[in-house]
Amino acid sequence: MPKAVTLIRSNSLSDVAEYAYAATAPAEARLVFLAGSCPLNSDGSTCGEGDFAAQAAKCIENMKVALSEAGATLTDVIATRVLVASSDQADLVTAWEVVRDAFGDHDVPSTLIGVAALGYDHQLVEVEATAAVID
Numbered sequence: 001m002p003k004a005v006t007l008i009r010s011n012s013l014s015d016v017a018e019y020a021y022a023a024t025a026p027a028e029a030r031l032v033f034l035a036g037s038c039p040l041n042s043d044g045s046t047c048g049e050g051d052f053a054a055q056a057a058k059c060i061e062n063m064k065v066a067l068s069e070a071g072a073t074l075t076d077v078i079a080t081r082v083l084v085a086s087s088d089q090a091d092l093v094t095a096w097e098v099v100r101d102a103f104g105d106h107d108v109p110s111t112l113i114g115v116a117a118l119g120y121d122h123q124l125v126e127v128e129a130t131a132a133v134i135d
Helices: 052-069 089-103
Strands: 006-008 022-024 030-037 077-084 110-114 125-133
Touching (some): 022 077, 030 052, 077 089, 089 110
Antiparallel strands (some): 030 125, 077 125
16 A cells, blocks of 8 residues: 655754654545544553653554554654643653654654643643545
8 A cells, every 4th residue: 555644854954853844645645633642541541640651652552543443554644743741841852752763764743742731630641643544
């Protein structure tokens, strides 16, 4: 199956960012908009209370399930937004490193945001994503 996502890197912008600066999908691609992936276990409890890395990993695990059910994989993701309930940059980086590592060479455009709070008890991380697939 052909991949719909093309990552765009810039030689004019800083190479410090660990992601592509833009991504495109052709007009015939089917877009998949995922709800924010939360670090919830199947029983509804929050995984990894107090642990930014564990919660980021659970978000990615849950995202993979949602993507699969939509006929997509991580390599079909065109952009992400990583929300971290902290004002400490180190906590944001901890969550980001887990997300970045999960995507590997498919370094999609992403935004990392520190927020005041997230929706579930003890939730520290949420990852939003959009994917593009050609059926």
